[in-house]
Amino acid sequence: MTAVLQAENIVKSFGSFTALHGVSFSLERGRTLGIVGESGSGKSTLGRIVMRLLDADSGRVFLGGDDLLAMDRAQLRAARRRIQLVPQDPRNALNPTMTVGQNLAFQLRAQEVPRKTWNATIERLLDQVSLPADYVHAFPHELSGGQAQRIAIARAIANGPDVLVCDEAVSALDKSVQAQVLNTFARLQAETGVAMFFITHDLAVVEHISDDILVLNRGRTVEAGATSAVLADPQDAYTRELLAARHSITPA
Numbered sequence: 001m002t003a004v005l006q007a008e009n010i011v012k013s014f015g016s017f018t019a020l021h022g023v024s025f026s027l028e029r030g031r032t033l034g035i036v037g038e039s040g041s042g043k044s045t046l047g048r049i050v051m052r053l054l055d056a057d058s059g060r061v062f063l064g065g066d067d068l069l070a071m072d073r074a075q076l077r078a079a080r081r082r083i084q085l086v087p088q089d090p091r092n093a094l095n096p097t098m099t100v101g102q103n104l105a106f107q108l109r110a111q112e113v114p115r116k117t118w119n120a121t122i123e124r125l126l127d128q129v130s131l132p133a134d135y136v137h138a139f140p141h142e143l144s145g146g147q148a149q150r151i152a153i154a155r156a157i158a159n160g161p162d163v164l165v166c167d168e169a170v171s172a173l174d175k176s177v178q179a180q181v182l183n184t185f186a187r188l189q190a191e192t193g194v195a196m197f198f199i200t201h202d203l204a205v206v207e208h209i210s211d212d213i214l215v216l217n218r219g220r221t222v223e224a225g226a227t228s229a230v231l232a233d234p235q236d237a238y239t240r241e242l243l244a245a246r247h248s249i250t251p252a
Ligand code: ADP
Pocket: 014, 019, 037, 038, 039, 040, 041, 042, 043, 044, 045, 046
């Protein structure tokens, strides 16, 4: 089976500081890979590289088998629709002067979705992220943190991407809201088969949502494998430390 997203031996330095020392992973359709590590371990840098928002010094990235780093502008434009970001702060993804409906329509237009389908698509998207249809008229500042994050998710899935890169996407939310949004991600994945590259510093979140886990420590992979296996029997001292520091998520 071809991985929807694969990275081989990614190296990235900022000046004399090496943020990633040769990191590899493979992510398949319908699966979630949790990228874990404390602040500064290189998680966001890896996420930006696999979206080609940042260039690696060396290594390869494949999106559905296509070499992302070899793509020209036009190919990259098309590829960017297949991999979408859900950021930590949803308000970065939403225009504050536009309603929820206008924000989603803006995204649909950018992705060249035919205008006549916008209303029905927006209605479906709100339903997919468990928000009532009348939120279409709300402005971003009227939304709670959890509601705003749901809209950011709706925006990211608007055109049926293959991969969601979620960078600390639930980290700013209260624990109870966090569990609800994680359940929304899981349901979306079951419905659409979207793969998730789920960055978090929080092992409890990873335990809740990830099939597989990649633990980074100062830009190196210190542990990788099935989440249940890694968390049940961590081989690395750093992973054991992270585990000891985790809180637990109450399933909603
Ligand atoms: P994480 O997301 O795991 O917290 P990051 O990937 O954001 O970590 O950062 C990894 C390391 O790379 C950090 O030490 C950070 O300061 C450094 N870094 C990230 N981006 C840049 C940049 N544009 N310029 C210089 N250093 C950077």
